[in-house]
Amino acid sequence: MKNYLAIDQGTTSSRSILFNSKLEKIHDSQKEYDLSYPDDGWVELNPDDVLVTVKETLQNVLNKCAEVEACGITNQRETTIVWSRETGEPIYPGIVWQDRRTSSYCDNLKSEGHEEIIKSKTGLVLDPYFSATKIKWILDNVDGAREQAEEGKLAFGTIDSYLIYKLSVEKNHFTDVTNASRTLLFNIHDMSWDKDLLDIFDIPSSMLPTVLPCDGEFGTIEYDANKIPIKGVIGDQQSALVGQNCFSGGDMKSTYGTGCFLMVNTKEKPIHIKEGLLTTVAYEINGEVCYAIEGSIYSCGNIIQWLRDKMKFFDDAKESEKYLSKLGNSNKVLFLPAFNGLGAPFWDPDIRGGFHGITQDTSIEDIVTAAFHSITFQTKEITDVLETNNIEINKLLVDGGMVANGTFCQVLSDTLQKVIIRPENVESTALGACKVAMIASGETDINLVGENKTFDPDDSLKKVYDASLDAWRSYIKINLS
Ligand code: ADP
Numbered sequence: 460m461k462n463y464l465a466i467d468q469g470t471t472s473s474r475s476i477l478f479n480s481k482l483e484k485i486h487d488s489q490k491e492y493d494l495s496y497p498d499d500g501w502v503e504l505n506p507d508d509v510l511v512t513v514k515e516t517l518q519n520v521l522n523k524c525a526e527v528e529a530c531g532i533t534n535q536r537e538t539t540i541v542w543s544r545e546t547g548e549p550i551y552p553g554i555v556w557q558d559r560r561t562s563s564y565c566d567n568l569k570s571e572g573h574e575e576i577i578k579s580k581t582g583l584v585l586d587p588y589f590s591a592t593k594i595k596w597i598l599d600n601v602d603g604a605r606e607q608a609e610e611g612k613l614a615f616g617t618i619d620s621y622l623i624y625k626l627s628v629e630k631n632h633f634t635d636v637t638n639a640s641r642t643l644l645f646n647i648h649d650m651s652w653d654k655d656l657l658d659i660f661d662i663p664s665s666m667l668p669t670v671l672p673c674d675g676e677f678g679t680i681e682y683d684a685n686k687i688p689i690k691g692v693i694g695d696q697q698s699a700l701v702g703q704n705c706f707s708g709g710d711m712k713s714t715y716g717t718g719c720f721l722m723v724n725t726k727e728k729p730i731h732i733k734e735g736l737l738t739t740v741a742y743e744i745n746g747e748v749c750y751a752i753e754g755s756i757y758s759c760g761n762i763i764q765w766l767r768d769k770m771k772f773f774d775d776a777k778e779s780e781k782y783l784s785k786l787g788n789s790n791k792v793l794f795l796p797a798f799n800g801l802g803a804p805f806w807d808p809d810i811r812g813g814f815h816g817i818t819q820d821t822s823i824e825d826i827v828t829a830a831f832h833s834i835t836f837q838t839k840e841i842t843d844v845l846e847t848n849n850i851e852i853n854k855l856l857v858d859g860g861m862v863a864n865g866t867f868c869q870v871l872s873d874t875l876q877k878v879i880i881r882p883e884n885v886e887s888t889a890l891g892a893c894k895v896a897m898i899a900s901g902e903t904d905i906n907l908v909g910e911n912k913t914f915d916p917d918d919s920l921k922k923v924y925d926a927s928l929d930a931w932r933s934y935i936k937i938n939l940s
Pocket of ligand 1: 469470471472715716717718759760761762763764776777778779780859860861862863864
């Protein structure tokens, strides 16, 4: 049996996982790293931390088994790195997808009337989340950067590009269609970098990586005497879609990690929804381009981290489960989950978080329950928009670190009044990258084995959640900027 390597570079950690061709996990190594928050709404990472943690985890798994047929990379999307082509070194820290520093620049572009053309070409909204305004910020704020960029001396990449450049012996400057589709510079209809968009954001085209399909030839990692071809690259949310086998039209998954991202496969049709959901490239595999609708929620698992690390309510994210009410009861406490603004369907980069309804009696249970509800309510906002647009939801496949929490899955099912399905292996993101590398290597059987766990909605709780959701909606509404 052949072995395949998945590199999963996430917002909080880097992982390398070795799978066999039955998609069974053989070895796994994970290293966390820290983000920095230098100013209000700013989130940065050190590109060297990303590289070092990826290399360490790679070494850990390859030391145990160096025979690898191919490698797939999946990564946090939109996070922006600009590096010198001469030295190979970044000229500024990585600006992370959660960073909101370019919010007033986005407002300027909107007032100049650019929003519609950007939306129609990219399927995205004009928001600091995506890479283009982050690149522009670096060019405008790092000494000499713009001159160097205009002389063709700088390269831009999302994390996948940076890793391919640093890990491949060929030093390739490549990306894949899914990561490209999150930059605001890529036309998702003709599947190429777009000159009009580059002009709007004032970014030289010489900085951009070459775009390949997800199952392209991205280069070679050399480890000791072994050469491992990188045959799969796919952004993390699209990778989870593939990992969950959502290959048919209407298949949908929701990943609950640092952020939460709900995605529906719409096959060859890019469907535009006006109520704040994104249209994006799902994947290009075996010559077939498929699109997806995406609802992006910025704050999700990081809320639980905040309750753990800053509020000190518990020592381990797992313990949050015992504080979460199974009956939808937060004693009227509401949480506005806007550490870094709100994503879909509100798209407000300037709003900040808060609690409402605190009394002398408010307990840790109420606060933790309200925090979890803010995640399930945002999911409901997205599923409501989908249903308004005639996209049927029979069931929702879930994955990501948070769904280890079974009470959360049940609360989600009760809030949405939908069947929730959690696969045995919730690491769909890494699995997706592995599957793409397998397909590119000619494997045809990529179906996952394992038992799913199903959470059925309790309809006796519908009224409780509906009332609470109404109150939460009103609270959000008065706070939107
Ligand atoms: P990412 O890929 O974005 O780094 P993961 O999918 O690894 O994130 O998920 C990690 C997140 O899941 C953390 O933010 C953590 O707070 C949250 N988490 C992990 N276990 C639990 C749990 N049992 N209950 C609630 N949240 C959890």
